[in-house]
Amino acid sequence: MAKQVPRPPAADLPFAILLFVAGADDEIDAHEVEVFQKLSENRRWCQSPAVSALMEAVDGRYSTLWGQHRRGTFDGSLRALRGRYAALATELPADQRVGARADFARLGWSLARASGGVLGVGRVSKRERAALAVLDALGEEFLPSEAEAARSASDAEEGALDTRVWGGERIHVRCVQTLRETADCTTFRFAPEEPLHFRYAPGQFLCLELDIDGQVARRSYTIASSPSRPDVLELTVKRVPGGVVSNWLCDHMHVGGRLLVTGCAGHFTCANTNAERFLMISAGSGITPVMSMARWLHDRGDPRDVVFVHSARSLSDVIFHDELQLLERRHASFRLAVTLTRDLPPGYEGLRGRVDAALLARVAPDWQQRHIFLCGPEPFMRAVRASVEAAGFPMEHYAAESFGASPERASQVTTRASASALRRMLPAPLGESSAAPELRAPRPVHDAAPVVRAPRKTASVVAFEGCAHAPGDVACDAGMTVLDAAESAGVDIPFACRSGACGTCRVSVRGEVRVPPGIGLGEADREAGFTLACVAHPVGRVVVDV
Numbered sequence: 256m257a258k259q260v261p262r263p264p265a266a267d268l269p270f271a272i273l274l275f276v277a278g279a280d281d282e283i284d285a286h287e288v289e290v291f292q293k294l295s296e297n298r299r300w301c302q303s304p305a306v307s308a309l310m311e312a313v314d315g316r317y318s319t320l321w322g323q324h325r326r327g328t329f330d331g332s333l334r335a336l337r338g339r340y341a342a343l344a345t346e347l348p349a350d351q352r353v354g355a356r357a358d359f360a361r362l363g364w365s366l367a368r369a370s371g372g373v374l375g376v377g378r379v380s381k382r383e384r385a386a387l388a389v390l391d392a393l394g395e396e397f398l399p400s401e402a403e404a405a406r407s408a409s410d411a412e413e414g415a416l417d418t419r420v421w422g423g424e425r426i427h428v429r430c431v432q433t434l435r436e437t438a439d440c441t442t443f444r445f446a447p448e449e450p451l452h453f454r455y456a457p458g459q460f461l462c463l464e465l466d467i468d469g470q471v472a473r474r475s476y477t478i479a480s481s482p483s484r485p486d487v488l489e490l491t492v493k494r495v496p497g498g499v500v501s502n503w504l505c506d507h508m509h510v511g512g513r514l515l516v517t518g519c520a521g522h523f524t525c526a527n528t529n530a531e532r533f534l535m536i537s538a539g540s541g542i543t544p545v546m547s548m549a550r551w552l553h554d555r556g557d558p559r560d561v562v563f564v565h566s567a568r569s570l571s572d573v574i575f576h577d578e579l580q581l582l583e584r585r586h587a588s589f590r591l592a593v594t595l596t597r598d599l600p601p602g603y604e605g606l607r608g609r610v611d612a613a614l615l616a617r618v619a620p621d622w623q624q625r626h627i628f629l630c631g632p633e634p635f636m637r638a639v640r641a642s643v644e645a646a647g648f649p650m651e652h653y654a655a656e657s658f659g660a661s662p663e664r665a666s667q668v669t670t671r672a673s674a675s676a677l678r679r680m681l682p683a684p685l686g687e688s689s690a691a692p693e694l695r696a697p698r699p700v701h702d703a704a705p706v707v708r709a710p711r712k713t714a715s716v717v718a719f720e721g722c723a724h725a726p727g728d729v730a731c732d733a734g735m736t737v738l739d740a741a742e743s744a745g746v747d748i749p750f751a752c753r754s755g756a757c758g759t760c761r762v763s764v765r766g767e768v769r770v771p772p773g774i775g776l777g778e779a780d781r782e783a784g785f786t787l788a789c790v791a792h793p794v795g796r797v798v799v800d801v
Contacts, residue, residue: 265343266312267329269295270320272359272390274331276366279382290369292317299527300361300456302354305347337393344397356394357420357454363390364422391419418450423518425464426451428488430512436574440493440540441505442479445516452485456526457551458544458628458656461488461518467503474500477656478519479543483554488516491574493540523630523656524548530626530652531559534619536610536639538566541631542574544656548628549589553582560588562619566610566635569598592618610639612646623648629655715793719746721800728796737768737788737799748788748801760788766797 269291277287294300295314301307313320323329347355367383428445436442447453455461460477480489495501508514525533525548535545542565549563563582567573573593583591594606594614608614615622627648629639636655644650716728717740726744738760741748748760763784768791788799 265339265346266309266316267320268336268339268343268359269306269309269313269362270329271331271336271339272362273366274324274329275333275336276363276383276386276390277369278331279367279386280380287366287369290365294362294365297527301358303347303351303358305343305351306355306358333389336389340393340397347398352398356398359390359394359398360387360420360422361454363387368423387422418452421447421451421453425515425517427513428516430508430510431487432510433508436491437493437572439505440491440574442489442491443504443508444480445488445490445514446486448513453482453488454485455482455519456521456524457481457547458524458526459519459521459547460544461516461520463490463500464515464517465500465503467499472500472503475520477521477543477547479547481547481550481554483551491540491543491546493574521656523628523654525626525628526551528626532621532625533559533561534564534615534622534625534627535561536564536566536615536627536629536631538610538631538635539572540574541635541656544630545628546575546579549579549582553586553589558588560625562590562592562622562625564592564594564610564615564618566594566596566631568596570595570600590618610635611642612648615643626652627654629653716796717741717793718796718798719744719801720798731793734792737762737764737786737791737793737797740793741788741799741801746801748799761785762788763800764791764797765800767794768792768797769794 273287273291274283277283277291295310295317298307298310301310320329324331343355344352364387367380367387427448429448430443431446432444434442434444455478458477460475462473462475464471464473466472476490476492478488479491480487492501492504494505521544523544533548535549537545545563549561551557552559552561563579565573565579570576570593573579576593579591582589592606594608594610595603596607596609599607606614606618612622619625623646627643629636631639640653640655643653715731717731717737718728719726719741726746729740729744731740735743738748740746748762761780764786765784768786770786770791
């Protein structure tokens with residue numbers, strides 16, 4: 256008789272978490288299932304080998320588990336979930352418990368955010384938040400490390416809080432240090448106001464929310480620091496002509512300054528690739544996501560080969576230049592190549608000119624066998640892409656993140672919400688409830704001043720239901736969006752990108768709306784009556800649930 260291979264402990268726990276979190280709203284949708292499948296297939300996000308084994312086991316028994324669930328033979332109750340946590344705790348090595356707890360938190364939050372679209376387009380509902388709070392309590396009960404368990408007894412006496420892992424919810428952070436990188440670029444180091452560890456993928460970005468002269472402004476910035484240093488977040492901000500938030504941060508953010516952040520988002524990361532050789536290319540402040548990746552690889556002692564190419568106007572404009580040179584000195588597998596496009600110092604013998612296939616061949620003869628990560632202003636991006644594509648580079652090994660947007664998109668970023676709207680969205684004091692919805696960060700875009708729209712003929716009306724002070728029917732000029740109507744009436748609909756890219760402003764509507772093609776909303780959402788307020792133009796009378 257063949258020897259039976261034992262399953263990992265509590266082998267069905269990830270599937271039980273799927274049912275518990277995604278089913279908190281009484282229905283598990285296709286987006287949540289798709290996210291779970293992706294996390295099961297690609298397990299590089301797992302900190303704990305045990306959780307990776309659990310996800311692999313579920314992946315192998317996926318159809319069987321769903322069959323049990325449909326027949327009602329899979330026990331997805333809270334009592335059963337607690338029993339699975341307890342079973343895992345009896346077999347899990349103490350040094351893996353913290354990592355396992357963080358992995359389950361990541362799994363839960365990923366599923367909760369997926370309710371409105373693939374990989375986190377939607378908002379987290381109250382029921383899902385309650386389910387996540389239960390998971391957090393179970394993790395704290397069954398999966399503390401021995402050191403944490405010993406600390407918790409001492410901390411309980413002193414009234415201290417356990418350090419938790421940030422799940423991307425809106426939190427306050429405080430500036431603890433500023434570092435001048437170049438004449439027009441500053442790094443801001445932020446620490447959480449409550450004890451927690453930041454968790455994100457290198458190369459991802461988050462959304463900032465702050466009050467500037469009585470107006471709420473939201474912007475997305477790439478995290479320049481590495482998730483291997485979880486106690487602080489670093490944002491490196493460059494001045495932008497006319498940039499509202501970037502220039503305000505450079506002029507006014509100081510040690511002790513406070514703002515709200517929400518995150519994290521983005522798929523521009525090397526954390527989920529098995530490539531052995533990287534070619535990281537950047538220009539200007541587009542260096543920040545690839546710098547996060549380089550720092551992450553360094554901190555992990557990752558031996559994979561990296562060629563880091565950066566384009567700048569002059570040597571004084573190279574952000575992180577000293578640190579990049581230090582990385583090159585400390586690691587034989589890391590090579591730096593800086594090319595200058597304008598101001599060459601006397602006697603300069605380094606690279607010069609724009610990045611193209613010929614320059615890449617000089618600094619990395621094997622560049623076509625590498626995985627490219629490219630980030631910078633859109634004109635730079637277009638030029639590099641055209642050059643490498645024309646040279647026959649295999650574009651399935653090409654990943655890019657644009658720092659910038661078309662003038663049409665960039666001109667619509669700044670919010671016109673009032674300061675009172677910002678105060679309504681601030682978290683309630685401890686012990687009070689807060690109905691503030693979750694923000695979701697969009698793709699990073701340039702700052703810009705708000706657009707002044709010329710009045711147009713009234714074409715439709717929008718009514719808002721579900722808010723505390725419903726304003727009645729709001730008349731809309733032709734060309735106005737649902738979000739425009741909400742702002743004009745003082746109705747708070749959270750948003751970030753104002754271009755249909757991020758899904759933050761997803762709302763349920765009754766009535767006809769016109770939306771441009773290619774926005775970040777699935778067909779199932781449209782059929783269910785959802786739209787994105789920032790790009791939806793009402794036709795006739797439209798009712799919006801907020």
